[in-house]
Amino acid sequence: MISDGEIYGHIGEEGFARLAAAFYRQVPADDILGPMYPAEDLTGAEERLRDFLVGRFGGPQRYMERRGHPRLRMRHMPYRLDQRARNRWLQLMDRALDEAKLPKESEDLLRGFFHHMATFLLNTPG
Template structure:
């Protein structure tokens, strides 16, 4: 999907993204596979990084770039063992998070494809 087709009107403001990412990070610490990968004392920071990346990526304010520079997501995920199982678990938690946010219902299929493609690209083992 090209950027021109991004559902920017729904995602630009960031409120839906903020709700989804919060719901995702409520699940992360409880997950036996993904939980241990995330920094236990900086989950709020991790939540902020994913939220600001997605807001930037969907055409909102580019705070992520100012704070973190070019995303370089493959390099930044290299320390973590991401096999097909970890990728699928990440998507499972993310889709559960999306389903928790009523305002995201119409975006579910789009987000599943968009995030799923990146998740597949991040498989490194």
């Protein structure tokens, strides 16, 4: 069994890059999440997700170096994150995990983390 901090060692930069790219390929066409992302910043959003995940799971701390502490709740407060948005985000991330073809052990840990964080970031009832 691997720990969160060992995931980077198992999937490397490339695994996180595949995951972030697979997620953000779906976003523009999504009726719930698409409007939350300015089209001109999709590449930036993909890079920020990749860098955050790399650092969170044992890799280089580029996200912290570039943006400081993640403060995820604060950074997501401007967006209406209700149960519907949470479920859609998880649906797209589940598809991205399937597409990224990560080792099962890493995928399972990441899936659990995403479910926890998506619930943690809820900021709107309903």
